[in-house]
Amino acid sequence: MFPHTSDNGAQAHRRACAMLGFWQFLCLATGFVAASEWNQLGLALPSAEKWDRVRAKSDADVIIKKAFSTSTVYERLAYLTDTFGPRLSGSTALESALDWTKAQIEKDGIKVYEEPVKIPSWVRGREYATLLSPRTKDIRIAGLGGSISTPDGKPLVAKAFVVTSFDDLDKNSHQAKGRIVVFNVEFEGYGTTVDYRENAAGRAEKHGAVAVLVRSIAPYGLQTVHTGVMNEAGIPAAAITLEDAKRFERMQKRGQDVVIELYMEAHTLPDRLSRNLILEIPGSEKPEELVVIGGHMDSWDIADGAMDDGGGAFVSWEAIRLIHELGLKPKRTVRAVLFVNEENGSKGAIAYAKEHEHEANLTSIAIESDIGTFTPFGISVTCSKAAKAILTDLGQQLLSGIGSGNVSGTEYGEDVSYLYDQGVPAGSLQVLDFRVGNHDNNPCKGFGDGVSGGTDSSRSAYFWYHHTEADTVDKLDPEQLQHCAATMAVWTYSVANLDSLLPRD
Ligand SMILES: [Zn+2]
The missing domain is CATH 3.50.30.30 (Glucose Oxidase; domain 1)
Structure with a gap:
């Protein structure tokens, strides 16, 4: 991972949560932030015309229920990391992992295609x-x-x-x-x-x-x-x-x-041809308009890359799968991009941004998951104030019940940073430190402050394992992955169903 940010306020904000009790805080805070943001802007609260609240809530509830009823995402991630192992750019393992992943997405009945990317090939x-x-x-x-x-x-x-x-x-x-x-x-x-x-x-x-x-x-x-x-x-x-x-x-x-x-x-071989995998559900009303989510498929050669970033790629896939399985029809196209080469070149992200430049004005938001897939608490995003207020409202209405509706901070993932450069609102799934939550087998429970998010790298246990041999799937928890997938799916689906694209400055 390589998060981009222009504000660290969110971290202090989050640490304050712990004192209140995290769940209570979220309920209070999301409401407070939403109301104050709208007041600050002198805007009316989003009206019923902006989005159908009743429909959106019932769809979100169905998605959440479905997400927590299946451990598909963990099983697939465990299979990927156990079977193909490390997936460094230029390696055969990465290509085999991409082949397998694409075949599974096809089995899911979801539209999937490849876009070629030339990637570097460094050999240890x-x-x-x-x-x-x-x-x-x-x-x-x-x-x-x-x-x-x-x-x-x-x-x-x-x-x-x-x-x-x-x-x-x-x-x-x-x-x-x-x-x-x-x-x-x-x-x-x-x-x-x-x-x-x-x-x-x-x-x-x-x-x-x-x-x-x-x-x-x-x-x-x-x-x-x-x-x-x-x-x-x-x-x-x-x-x-x-x-x-x-x-x-x-x-x-x-x-x-x-x-x-x-x-x-160590030496570098000539570049190799690889590909981004793109899966999507075409929009029912505005197929040319998009919500993009994603993570990256490549990892370092010494790491299975379960945290960084198989988990992020697979919860993005799972989010699309959940929407597909439930037969939900988003107004706009919902798309997950499984990028290659984030770790040593970002050639996948650069290629995607170039290939889809004509869609920059049609992409409502791009959200990446690349700082761990532990218990999610919301998203960070860099976007206009008006867009942030809409997202805050959505989060409060649709996701506060499972604690992942918070909108704070300005971080966005490396792979979506090239879309941000084209003017697309860009964000990152935000997760608590992996030591928190229902990780009952975790021997580290109680260590440290116990609340830091994955982005607070001076404290987060994510960085104990980052780019090491110890980045293996046992560090992840099936329920937390389901929680991440539910969260990504609800954000994706609800933003895709708004009346308009998220407003820009
Ligand atoms: Zn990463």
């Missing part, structure tokens, strides 16, 4: 690192996506130089030459600290470093290494555990020489 190859001094120890590494191999395909041995920031590196430039620069950077939230994963190699290369090892971008570690994309550089780069990064800094402070052997075969 074998890799290892060993601490040679002051003692011998294997170092867990995960080469960063886009990295090159160690020179001449041979192991590289060098003294490490540990820094804690780019400033630290710049001030001690002379010590970086010929060294493996280790970045032991405190996690200050994903959006902030990810700068180091992306740019450490390029920055250290300028100071004459021979390689970089970057502390995994995560709030917490259990010897886990988190890969992710990096910007092009002329030296190899890999992630190491929080534990090792801290250890190397302690060693350096004591005056001990930290000597490391690093071996990486």
